[in-house]
Amino acid sequence: MKKFICLALIIAAFQSCNKHKTLTEASKKQVIQELHNIEVLDQKFAGIPPQVLMDTYGPEKAWDIFEEQRDSVGVVNQERIKKLYETYGYLGEKMVGKEAATHFWLPIQHADNDEPFQQQMLIAMGKEIEKGSKDKAHYAMLEDRINVNLKQPQRFGSQLTYNKLGQAIPKIGLVDSLRVDSLRNAFDLPDFKTYYNQMTIMHFEMNKSLFVERGINEPLLYQ
Known part of the structure; x- marks a missing residue:
């Protein structure tokens, strides 16, 4: 433990x-x-x-x-x-x-x-x-x-915040970024990129007018 x-x-x-x-x-x-x-x-x-x-x-x-x-x-x-x-x-x-x-x-x-x-x-x-x-x-x-x-830092990256570009990022950081997807899979969580892109899109839509004012016209997704 x-x-x-x-x-x-x-x-x-x-x-x-x-x-x-x-x-x-x-x-x-x-x-x-x-x-x-x-x-x-x-x-x-x-x-x-x-x-x-x-x-x-x-x-x-x-x-x-x-x-x-x-x-x-x-x-x-x-x-x-x-x-x-x-x-x-x-x-x-x-x-x-x-x-x-x-x-x-x-x-x-x-x-x-x-x-x-x-x-x-x-x-x-x-x-x-x-x-x-x-x-x-x-x-x-x-x-x-x-x-x-x-x-x-987190093991699974389930707790997030957002950077200035509106992208979802792990709060405090990750224990091991290389193993995060294998851990997420073992604990029935969606893969890191899928989850963080979903949350980035949601955050953008909720704050769309503010982002457009700053010249950000679409969510910036992880590739």
Whole structure:
């Protein structure tokens, strides 16, 4: 495991395994619905401020309000995820299916305010993967997220930012740029160039007028 994972978290993860309830078919339906509700709330604040907020307060104030609301919702969702984990353990693909597993993972991925929680979930997810759960992409993205927050380079390049030309680039950098595609493939992620070109195109379209003003009339893609 990565050096940033402390022994206390590992011990806590082992101790918690014996306290989890079995997820019955009846409780599974309730859990999946709860995870759906969590995802709906999470995605409500995943994009940009609504236009009515921008029109009412202006872009700068609107973003301040939106981010404060997003942080508040994030904490609420994290607490809901923690309760589910304490009850049933890590709800990965093998336990609740691919869609619900993504809904469980999202608030963890966004929990930058609670790094020990993210690290604990990374360990728990790793154990589910060892048991055959197909959560490798989630694992890779969470590991990268933790490392970026710790100002360390990423293994998979899933966390990105943009240069002055609008091209997607890895935040903090990569551990090994020569092996990044083989790692991404092993963890069910699309190849580096495809992913970064997709994100470059998306970023250009969202900010097209600004780029055109600067003389950039089309996204600059990796060849």
